[in-house]
Amino acid sequence: MQEGTFSALRTQLQEAAEEFAGGPDALQDILLGLVDDVDRALREPLEIFPVCHHSPASALAMARRLREKQPKVVYLELCEDLAPLLAELRNCKLPVALQAFATDVEGFPADWSPLSVVAPVTEASAEYQAISYALQTPGVELVLVDRSCDHVFQWDAAGPAPAEPTDPDAPPAEEEAALHGDAVGLGLGDLRPRFAELEEHLLRHGRVRHWSEWWHQYVELPLGDSDHDTYRQVMFLIGSLFRRLAPGDPHRVRVDEDRERYMWTRMREHLAASGADPADCLYVCGAFHAASRVAEFGVHGADTFEIGPPSGSTWQYGLIPSSHAAIEAQFGLAAGSVSIAATTWAKHVKRSGIKPFRLAGQAGTRPSRSRKATAAPPAPAAPPTDKLTGFLRRPPVLDRLDETELLGWSVEIVRAARRNGYLASTADAIAVFETSILLAGMRDRAKPTPYDFQDAAVTCIEKDSVPGRRDVRRLVEIMMGGDRVGQVGYEALPPLARDVFDRLAPLNLKLQQRGVQRALLDIASRPELERCSDTLWILRYLMPQGAVRPIMGERRLGERPIQESWDLALGTHQRALIELGYEGVSIEQVLEQRLRRTAYDPRATAATVLAAVEDATLYLRSRRLADELGTRALEVLASERSVDGAPEVLRRVRRLLAYYRTSEPVLPPWIESFAKTGYAHYCTLLPSAFTDEDATVRQVAATLGFLFSMESLALSLGCDRNQLELAVAQSHPADPSKTALLWAAQVQLGRLSREELRRRCDDLLANPLVVPAYPRYLSGFVHALEPVPGLSDVVVEAVSNAFARLPDHVLLPWLPTLVTTLRSGAADLAPLLIREAGRIFPGRLAALDAWVPPWREQRPTAVALAAPGPAGPRGAALLAAHPAACDALAGLLGCEGTWETPDAGPGGAALLGRHPATAEALGELLAEL
Structure with missing residues (x-):
């Protein structure tokens, strides 16, 4: 690099700062510091390739540079302990995420468990191009140089971020947005302003709604057609700008700088051990870390950073399915931005003619082969020139082919809207087309972007209602490519997941496909399906709701299954099944x-x-x-x-x-x-x-x-x-309900007779001061059916007496309290009460008028037996009707006597008079029976 490469740019920025601020100040230092950062990164002998995560422009520039430079060593900003997973990407359908998972946590707070880290990979990403090139090109070494997953949590003093509260007015989140769960997301090149005022300024003056739209309009599209030198210098400049204007959070700054020290330390260690020439190497990192100012920066940096040991936690590694929506939710991107990026990537590839790298067998496509063996050796790189000045001054160019594309979008969104219940027509398509151009002009854009088109479609088609399940904004996202959901292949699954699919193979279902599938198990005719039933019940216990759902059949102690039917969605919940594999080798x-x-x-x-x-x-x-x-x-x-x-x-x-x-x-x-x-x-x-x-x-x-x-x-x-x-x-007890419960316990123990319990209930109803609390006594009686189910007839009698004896002005005020008390506190005991009432009360309405409650039939008999005088003849008739019982009871009590004829009234009365104690005891016994 020559000394005067950016001299003209420095002079312009210095003059602009002096004119704006009235003299040298902090603004000049910042503007000149940006140029110094770019110059320093370009002078590094080991070529630094700055990227932004899931950026089509970065992926295209990466594919172009790999075919030109053909490096022998690729250093990648990714957790170094995830390296063994990269070869398994060939068995998956992108997007997927590399995951590190730890349940046995040691050295971290217990409430952090389980620890989980994910690094999503999409086809339109620079890291995937680098991985595919390194794995499929002989003689190329791929080295991951970022901190380990264990150090991610060691350096994060606050621990995993808690889930943010959801907006109650926001639409329900899609299922695919939760594919990453609560894992910590790692993205190669998280390039976004950390200074809130700066982002607000960019969005306001760029006339956009969110950061994803600004990046697409002002960085993604211009860099898609730029050359290698322009791309690098612009990305260095953006990274330096966001870094210098970041707020001074000491912890975050320390973590960023420690990551850069870590990566450069690892690269120097590898260069020393392998003897590789830095000119044959390529360092792929986020643009934010490319503009680093730490002392360890560069091949000739200081070796003063000491890497601490990992904790004692046990880490498991694997691949989990990802999706565009999950990536957007995890990294705070706008809905549909990753899908738009995938569409932009396809357009860039088609327009540029560059052949991207793909792993063998990836997504059903044939592998791309490196041209290293046939291509001529790359020519020596010419000293780079100042491309920033020209890029910053270049006006946007209108691509005439976009009008045809916009017209196709307008027709397609109307067709999709009509399929989803909207009353859309050709006039709406024309309105969407014209409104998109109008919005782009109002926002000072040379051509409508997908975001302009989305706003125009919502304005012209949706109007004031959504007839179907999807609104127009969601229809546009689907039309632009939709939410692609990845899948981990069978060979890349952990042993537990493969064992589950092997056990369920007799069901003859494609369980790895997304969606719900119905499984019918006739275990009586096919006993081998009982093992499938056992597996499904365990999965229902272990996996989240909806993954395995029984439709018919249940499992109880001591019972064997006969027939069952299940709704299975293991393909949809593949992440949960994979994470089970981190906990053991079998579901048992x-x-x-x-x-x-x-x-x-x-x-x-x-x-x-x-x-x-x-x-x-x-x-x-x-x-x-x-x-x-x-x-x-x-x-x-x-x-x-x-x-x-x-x-x-x-x-x-x-x-x-x-x-x-x-x-x-x-x-x-x-x-x-x-x-x-x-x-x-x-x-x-x-x-x-x-x-x-x-x-x-x-x-x-x-x-x-x-x-x-x-x-x-x-x-x-x-x-x-x-x-x-x-x-x-x-x-x-002092509480009425517990008092009633105590009375029931005393009855069960024989310390209180049932007649005495009835008498206490009658006394409660007769006391005006106690009547308001009577529902609470009834609640206690109903709960007493749990320990003393034989009291169901007494409880029915207590409730019936309340309805029979209390006037309406007393009964109606506490009737709602009685109903709510029984419903909330004794819902499981109410069937006992209802069954007993059904046994006591008549079954037909006509018999209700002549019906006499059984408790009223017993009490007059007891009173008559115990009463003197006129009640004597009735007692004599009762004794004469049951002579054997009376003789047995008289012998038990030691009484002697002979029977007189039944029609001798005075004789019966004389017998009662001679033995009053016997008559009273017999009356009480018959009353209790």
């Missing part, structure tokens, strides 16, 4: 690891561990794992100090106990210990649960349900029933 191993992780989590409860036990039995049929997790559930239960998880514990332990009793000769030791420990544990917690305001009536009812349902098993294992009786006796 991954499921076992997740169950153990759930069970041994410090925040695990007894209910969650029992759920893991059930899943281990249901999906893995592993008695060993179930016993291990069951023992863990016992430990967690003993450490709990509340009854918050009692409902879930009761539900799951009942199900597991029923399964073991029907499928195995003896109960597992862990479940016996669980019943014994749980009985003593919940007896201890019961009194405090009744008085704790945070404990709901449902949780207390589940606690009693555990005690009463596990009582026989616990007593057989050595527990003492007195512990339960003492716990109930020590309970003194």
Whole structure:
């Protein structure tokens, strides 16, 4: 490089700065510094090739330069530990993303796990051209020189960025936009202003809406037709401008400079080890890093940077499918910009005649061969001249062929709009054509861009409504190339994913294709399909919703499948399946690891561990794992100090106990210990649960349900029933619903008769001060059906008495409260109540008028037997009607006497008078029965 290459440009910039600022100042330093950065990068012996990620102009310039220079070593700005994945790109359909994934995190905060890094690759990208050239040209070495994926997180003190809150008014995101998940995105050449005011200034004066449109209009299109020297100098200038005007964030500046030190250190190490000539090498990096000012810059830079060791995290590597929408969402690009870039790339290739590089078998095309063996050796490069001055002064040139292209776009968008329900016509096509030209003129553009056309189509066709699922803006994106979704080939999949496809091969479906496919499994006639069923149920447990969805069939403990049908979308959710391969070599191993992780989590409860036990039995049929997790559930239960998880514990332990009793000769030791420990544990917690305001009536009812349902098993294992009786006796609730629950427990223990319980309910209804709280008592009675299901008739009686006895002005105000209470707190117990009511109440409307509730038939009998005087003859008639029962009861009580004739009224009365205690006891007994 000659000293005076940019002397004219320096003089012009210096004069402009002095005229603008009135003398030398910071502006002059910035403008002259830009030229110095470009000059320094061009003087470097190792050729630096600046790029912008997913830029067609960069890709075209890269393909042209590779065929001209034919370098023997290509240094690429990409994480060095991703190098083994590059050869697998030939087995994929672009776009795909290189991924590094770590679940076993060491040296990082636990809440960062899992760590994930993705680097998307598209065909219209410079890095793909460099990779294809290096892998398919003999004697060429490709060296990745950027920091490792582990260092990406080591140098990021804030950790992975949390998901940004979505705009509630924004349209729902497409499924393809989430293909990268929460991974950290790595792009080769992230070239965008970091100074917000600068970007706002460029957008406003460029009369564009977003950065992608500005870049397409003012950089992408002009550089598409430029020569190599012009391209490099312009990209160096843009990178230097954005770097010098970036805000002074110390952490971000340090990370950027450390990356540059890292890359130049790696390149010098490779040059020293291989003995390669820098003139035969090419360094491909983002334009932002090409204009570097660190001391380690260049082949002759300082060797003062020390690369730290990686952490102890275990990293897994693979390829995942990507899409244009996913790239746009991850890097903050405008919707449709990557699709427009792909269309621009195709136009550049067709117009320039340059043959791009492609990997063998890539996307079904034949491989491109390098011309190194046949082409003449490249001529010595001439000293570059100043191309910046001419480029910056060159006015835009109108391409007349764009009018034909614009006309075709206008016709095609009208055709697409009509297919999607719009009332579009030829007049709309003409309007779109003219409006596009009008918008381009208003924005000082020589020709309409795809973004101008998009705005014109929305204005002329969409009007005020969207009749279909897609709006016009989305139709334009599809017409410009659409959202291309990549696919990872079978050979590039991890062993787990290949094993899944091999297991599901008997279904005879093309499971790697995108979309939903229906699978029918007739296991009764084809028993070999049961293995497919087992695989599908495990995948349903492990993969996100929608990947594997059962339509018919279910899996329960102790049951075998007969027929099933499934909707499968494994091709659509290929990323999730691939990431399972990072966790293990089989889906059974991954499921076992997740169950153990759930069970041994410090925040695990007894209910969650029992759920893991059930899943281990249901999906893995592993008695060993179930016993291990069951023992863990016992430990967690003993450490709990509340009854918050009692409902879930009761539900799951009942199900597991029923399964073991029907499928195995003896109960597992862990479940016996669980019943014994749980009985003593919940007896201890019961009194405090009744008085704790945070404990709901449902949780207390589940606690009693555990005690009463596990009582026989616990007593057989050595527990003492007195512990339960003492716990109930020590309970003194103040809440009406818990009070009703305590009464039910006392009935179950025999400390309270059913008649006394009925009498207490009657007293509640008779007390005007208690009536407003009566729905809460009813709520407690309904929840009592969990531990004491035999009280269903008493609950029906309590509800019926309320509707029968209370006047409307009292009943109607709390009726909504009663309904909402029963619906929200006892929805699963309502069927017991309804079934009992159906048994008690008449089945026909005509019988309702003459119907007498059973509780009203019993009470007068008891009163008559206990009443003296006139009630005597009725008691005598009852005793005479059941002589055997009366003799047995009299003998039990030690009474002696003889029967008189039934028609002797005074004799019956005399018998009652002689034995009043017997008559009273018999009356109470018959009333309870």
